[in-house]
Amino acid sequence: xxxKKEKRDIRGAIFDVDGTxxxxxxxWDQAGTRYLESLGKEPEQGLNKILFSLSLADGAAYLKxxxxxxxxxxEIHQGVLDVVDAFYRDEAQAxxxxxxxxxxxxxxxxxxxxxxxxxxxxxxxxxxxxxxxxYFQELFTCGEVGGSKNEPEIFHRAAxxxxxxxxxxxVVEDGLYAVxxxxxxxxxxxxxxxxxxxxxxxDLQKEADLALESLEDVxxxxxxxxx
Numbered sequence: 168x169x170x171k172k173e174k175r176d177i178r179g180a181i182f183d184v185d186g187t188x189x190x191x192x193x194x195w196d197q198a199g200t201r202y203l204e205s206l207g208k209e210p211e212q213g214l215n216k217i218l219f220s221l222s223l224a225d226g227a228a229y230l231k232x233x234x235x236x237x238x239x240x241x242e243i244h245q246g247v248l249d250v251v252d253a254f255y256r257d258e259a260q261a262x263x264x265x266x267x268x269x270x271x272x273x274x275x276x277x278x279x280x281x282x283x284x285x286x287x288x289x290x291x292x293x294x295x296x297x298x299x300x301x302y303f304q305e306l307f308t309c310g311e312v313g314g315s316k317n318e319p320e321i322f323h324r325a326a327x328x329x330x331x332x333x334x335x336x337x338v339v340e341d342g343l344y345a346v347x348x349x350x351x352x353x354x355x356x357x358x359x360x361x362x363x364x365x366x367x368x369x370d371l372q373k374e375a376d377l378a379l380e381s382l383e384d385v386x387x388x389x390x391x392x393x394x
Contacts, residue, residue, distance in 0.1 A: 175355050177392040179331030180272055181322055184283040184290050186341035186361035188299070190262050193363070194254040195219075199226060201250045202243070208234050223247060255289040261297050262359075264382035269302040271385050275393050278329035281306040282321045282338075304328060316345040319352035326354075337376075337392060343367040346374050357388075 185191045199218045200210040211217075211233070218226045227243040230236060236243060272279060279302050283290055287308045294300040305328050312321045326336045333353035340346050341361040349356050358375030359382060360368055372378040377391055 175335060175337075175392075176394045177277060177335055177337045177355060179278045179280070179326060179329040179336040180392075181280050181282050181325045181336060181338045181349075181354075182303075183338075183340040183342065183345065184281055184294075185285055186363055187339055187359050188261060188265050188281075189259045189293060191255070191259045191293070192361060194251055194259070196363075198247050198250045198254075199230060202247045203230065203234060205246075205250070206236070206238075208236075252289060252292075255293040256296070259293040259297075261299060262361075262382060264385055266297075266299065267385045268382050268388060269299060271389050272392075273302055275389065277393065278331065279303050280325040280329055282309075282316070282325050283307070284309045284316065287311070316340075316342065316348055319348050319354075322349055322352060322354060341371075343371050343374060346371060350374060350376070355392075 182188050196215045196219065200214055203210045203214075217229065221229060223244055224240070227240045227247065230243050231238065231240050238246065269279065281290065281303050283306065285308070287306055287310075291300060291306060294303070305325070307321050307325050309315050309321055312324060314320050322333075322338055326333065329336070337355040337357055338346070338349035339357040339359060340349065341359045341364050343358075343364065346356045346358050356375045356377070358371040358378045360371075360380045364371070379388070382388065
């Protein structure tokens with residue numbers, strides 16, 4: 168645990184989902200491969216890296232051409248989305264310490280919301296299956312807000328719903344860019360390590376008010392956030 172700044176008495180917490188609450192980033196690497204395997208096709212080596220740089224629509228076009236698929240690009244696109252849906256519905260798991268941390272924050276009276284770039288329906292499905300949805304007053308998505316986490320609007324809306332201010336609200340994120348946005352807007356930030364963002368970890372440790380390799384030290388986190 169790396170504590171960079173003096174702690175505050177936190178009244179509200181805004182959580183990212185993928186890579187923070189859920190160990191779910193891997194599906195975005197594996198969706199294309201899983202889709203092809205469902206069709207009996209052998210994915211090429213390095214397919215995940217190829218698709219990572221493409222939009223879903225462009226990825227569907229690539230899969231159709233590269234694998235001579237009979238499905239239309241629209242059907243391929245939907246098929247990949249169905250793979251992701253199934254992952255959140257059946258497979259996605261909470262990261263270590265998450266369940267205990269949410270329960271502890273709730274017991275302290277800390278209000279909680281979600282701010283995610285992912286699909287609201289998928290996230291809600293996973294959180295409900297894991298019995299975690301009960302901790303959150305609302306789920307905010309970048310799509311609904313109309314902007315990415317490069318802007319603080321999604322955090323402001325979440326805080327407004329909770330009745331908190333940036334000064335008494337923490338933002339818990341694995342993404343460096345989102346932590347920077349929240350920091351610049353005056354929020355207390357917790358940076359959480361995730362393997363998918365390994366290359367940014369050193370910078371995240373410098374940027375976040377509190378940098379954590381995991382959320383397992385629940386009491387230590389509670390001590391940092393509440394009086």
